[in-house]
Amino acid sequence: MPAGPLSPGDTDTELHGVRLVVAYDGTDFCGFQKQAGQRTVQEDLERAAAQMAGHPVQIKAASRTDSGVHALGQVVAFDSRRAIPARGWMLGLHAHLPDDVRVQSASACAPGYNPRFDSLGKRYRYLLQLGEAKNPLLRHRAWQLGHIRVNPERMREAAQHLEGTHDFVAFRSADDERESTVRTLWSVAVLEGFADDPSLLALVVHGNAFMKNMVRIIAGTLVAVGRGRLKPNDMLGLLGPGADRAGAGDTAPAHGLTLLEVELGRLALQNA
Amino acid sequence: MPAGPLSPGDTDTELHGVRLVVAYDGTDFCGFQKQAGQRTVQEDLERAAAQMAGHPVQIKAASRTDSGVHALGQVVAFDSRRAIPARGWMLGLHAHLPDDVRVQSASACAPGYNPRFDSLGKRYRYLLQLGEAKNPLLRHRAWQLGHIRVNPERMREAAQHLEGTHDFVAFRSADDERESTVRTLWSVAVLEGFADDPSLLALVVHGNAFMKNMVRIIAGTLVAVGRGRLKPNDMLGLLGPGADRAGAGDTAPAHGLTLLEVELGRLALQNA
Numbered sequence: 001m002p003a004g005p006l007s008p009g010d011t012d013t014e015l016h017g018v019r020l021v022v023a024y025d026g027t028d029f030c031g032f033q034k035q036a037g038q039r040t041v042q043e044d045l046e047r048a049a050a051q052m053a054g055h056p057v058q059i060k061a062a063s064r065t066d067s068g069v070h071a072l073g074q075v076v077a078f079d080s081r082r083a084i085p086a087r088g089w090m091l092g093l094h095a096h097l098p099d100d101v102r103v104q105s106a107s108a109c110a111p112g113y114n115p116r117f118d119s120l121g122k123r124y125r126y127l128l129q130l131g132e133a134k135n136p137l138l139r140h141r142a143w144q145l146g147h148i149r150v151n152p153e154r155m156r157e158a159a160q161h162l163e164g165t166h167d168f169v170a171f172r173s174a175d176d177e178r179e180s181t182v183r184t185l186w187s188v189a190v191l192e193g194f195a196d197d198p199s200l201l202a203l204v205v206h207g208n209a210f211m212k213n214m215v216r217i218i219a220g221t222l223v224a225v226g227r228g229r230l231k232p233n234d235m236l237g238l239l240g241p242g243a244d245r246a247g248a249g250d251t252a253p254a255h256g257l258t259l260l261e262v263e264l265g266r267l268a269l270q271n272a
Numbered sequence: 273m274p275a276g277p278l279s280p281g282d283t284d285t286e287l288h289g290v291r292l293v294v295a296y297d298g299t300d301f302c303g304f305q306k307q308a309g310q311r312t313v314q315e316d317l318e319r320a321a322a323q324m325a326g327h328p329v330q331i332k333a334a335s336r337t338d339s340g341v342h343a344l345g346q347v348v349a350f351d352s353r354r355a356i357p358a359r360g361w362m363l364g365l366h367a368h369l370p371d372d373v374r375v376q377s378a379s380a381c382a383p384g385y386n387p388r389f390d391s392l393g394k395r396y397r398y399l400l401q402l403g404e405a406k407n408p409l410l411r412h413r414a415w416q417l418g419h420i421r422v423n424p425e426r427m428r429e430a431a432q433h434l435e436g437t438h439d440f441v442a443f444r445s446a447d448d449e450r451e452s453t454v455r456t457l458w459s460v461a462v463l464e465g466f467a468d469d470p471s472l473l474a475l476v477v478h479g480n481a482f483m484k485n486m487v488r489i490i491a492g493t494l495v496a497v498g499r500g501r502l503k504p505n506d507m508l509g510l511l512g513p514g515a516d517r518a519g520a521g522d523t524a525p526a527h528g529l530t531l532l533e534v535e536l537g538r539l540a541l542q543n544a
Contacts, residue, residue, distance in 0.1 A: 025408045070409055090404075104405040132362075133376040136297045137342055137530075141409065195467035258409075 015079040015111035018049075018089055019268055023072045025100040027140045027255065031067040032074070041065075041101060045076060048096035052089065053080040062115040062262040063122060066213070068254035070141070073104070073123075073261040075115040077268075109268035118267040121186070122210060123260040126203040126219040126252060127194070135199065142200065143219070143256035150226025152192050152201060158225040159188035159203070161235035162218065170243035171218055172211035173251070181241075184208045188218065204260075213251050221249035287351040287383035290321075290361055291540055295344045297372040299412045299527065303339040304346070313337075313373060317348060320368035324361065325352040334387040334534040335394065338485070340526035342413070345376070345395075345533040347387040349540075381540035390539040393458070394482060395532040398475040398491040398524060399466070407471065414472065415491070415528035422498025424464050424473060430497040431460035431475070433507035434490065442515035443490055444483035445523070453513075456480045460490065476532075485523050493521035 022045065030038035034046070042059050049057040062075040084092070090106040097103070127142035129135060134144040162185055169181040185207040194202035203222060205215050221238070224230045230249065238248050294317070302310035306318070314331050321329040334347040356364070362378040369375070399414035401407060406416045434457055441453040457479040466474035475494060477487050493510070496502045502521065510520050 023405070023408050025411070072407065072409070099411055100408045102406045102408045133295070134374045135344065136295050136372045136374045137344070137413065139297070139371055195469070197467070 013081075014083075015081060016083050017077060017079055017109040017111040017113045017268075018084075018086070018106060019075065019077045019109040019113060019115065020045075020089070020093075020106050021104040022074050022076055023102050023104050024070065024074070025140075026065060026068050026070040028100060029067065031069070032061055032063070032065045032071075041071075041074075044098060044101055045093075046078075048093050049078055049080070051096045052084065052092050053078075053082050055081055060114040060116060062119045062264075063210075063259055065259055066216075066254050066257075068140075069257045069259065070255075071259040074259055075119075075262045075264060077109055077113045077115050079111045107268075110270045113268050115262065115264060115268075118265045119209070119262050120265050121206065121208050121263040123204065123206045123263075124210070124215045125258045125260050126205070126215060127256050127258070128201040128203070128219075128223070129199050130201055131199050133199075138200075140255050141258075143223075143253050145223070148223070148227055150201070150223055151228075152190055152226065154228075154232055155201075155203075155222045155226040156190040157232035158222055158230070158235045159190050161232065161239070162188045166239040167241045167243070168211065168214060168239070169241060170238045170245050170248045171214050171221070172245070173213035173217075174245065176212035178211060181211065183210065183214070190222070215257055216252045216254065217245075217248055217250075219249075219252035219256065223252065224249035285353075286355075287353060288355050289349060289351055289381040289383040289385045289540075290356075290358070290378060291347065291349045291381040291385060291387065292317075292361070292365075292378050293376040294346045294348055295374050295376050296342065296346070297412075298337060298340050298342040300372060301339065303341070304333055304335070304337045304343075313343075313346075316370060316373055317365075318350075320365050321350055321352070323368045324356065324364050325350075325354050327353055332386045332388060334391045334536075335482075335531055337531055338488075338526050338529075340412075341529045341531065342527075343531040346531055347391075347534045347536060349381055349385045349387050351383045379540075382542045385540050387534065387536060387540075390537045391481070391534050392537050393478065393480050393535040395476065395478045395535075396482070396487045397530045397532050398477070398487060399528050399530070400473040400475070400491075400495070401471050402473055403471050405471075410472075412527050413530075415495075415525050417495070420495070420499055422473070422495055423500075424462055424498065426500075426504055427473075427475075427494045427498040428462040429504035430494055430502070430507045431462050433504065433511070434460045438511040439513045439515070440483065440486060440511070441513060442510045442517050442520045443486050443493070444517070445485035445489075446517065448484035450483060453483065455482065455486070462494070487529055488524045488526065489517075489520055489522075491521075491524035491528065495524065496521035 086106040129142040191202040194200040358378040401414040466472040
């Protein structure tokens, strides 16, 4: 892959949009978004893409995952003045990326494309490990509940109340300042024995859009129901414009959360 | 848990045997067995147990796993002069152990018990991730084959030849010097879509005893068959006293291997 300065012939004045699906292990990152003095996924991706493009690159992402949160299907995009085939980006970026970030696929897209404004829905998984015998292979992947016992049937009942279009103002971080707090959750599934492991309970949340910490607060609230601190019907009082964050459960630890998938619209194809 | 020097009353001249099932993430260990200047699971366990017992402790293990190899069901035992209930060992050891080693269960056993001499069988899993899109969450758990394509059906055919009682001299490390090289493999399963992940192929090997690197050489040989470098029937020539290590596949990387379970006999109960 070309990595040096641009030379005549392999560049032009046109901008070429590149869209990537990326996966990362969030353990050693201070989240996705660039911050001075911190290791972030955005910075690693920008550095790698700039080495191939031959000029500085700005990465736009569908989701700003928090410190410790993992991704299997994050979507990012950037513009390059150097024309490189999609497969070339995928293979070439790996040479410049650390092994905790991997490109899953690459495609051409419209220059200036921002996947954040093209996201129609997202799917997240929150993983719980049950039982006192904690699996050390899962310590950075699942919230290990240890002596906390939960009843999955109660959690499932509570989860069903969350499905639908509601005001989720009680399920967002205090520093989230978005104006509209109405979101639609198409499904909140409670999967026992996830991945053939009887100790795993997965919460898979699929919705149109999410506020800051929303999935982690949902996970913390479902655990509060599962252990008997809240009743499944308490969910009804937590949905609506007057609901109070303090009535919901704690924010579950970041390392149990994985962004599985971003569903995109058709903006990427415009002028691509 | 008591951690200071022994005081009269909580000790006696008797030895109390303790047996533990332990799980560990092998990534940051130089294997199980103690070595000067290296971080090992044995040393971490001995340090933690000594802090609770109030005297130096020698840990005996069912299996010496290599550097990078994981365990979900390693079995170890030691003797303590301090009488502590089994549940106390389990909970107390966690306070003294790093979070990449976790005790799964504890029980009383005969003093002097050595699980290595009581092992009737072991089950190992070797994990392969298929496809160019490497999952960074699995980079320390699975051999990521990347552009190497394998045919699971051919691997399954080869695996069936390995089942049974054979001379596995071609499937051991050059520095293994055990006299008998005959072992029985009860099953060698090739599981596609392991853990509900279509990119995962698990090789689960269940046998009475294993030589050094045996499972990793089996995994490397099955991959050689899967990619067409060996034929399933070539397994027949690799089994038997005259077979040559050079005819088998490479030793697969350590980090794909997990010791799942050790099946024990009844020696632990004698004089317990």
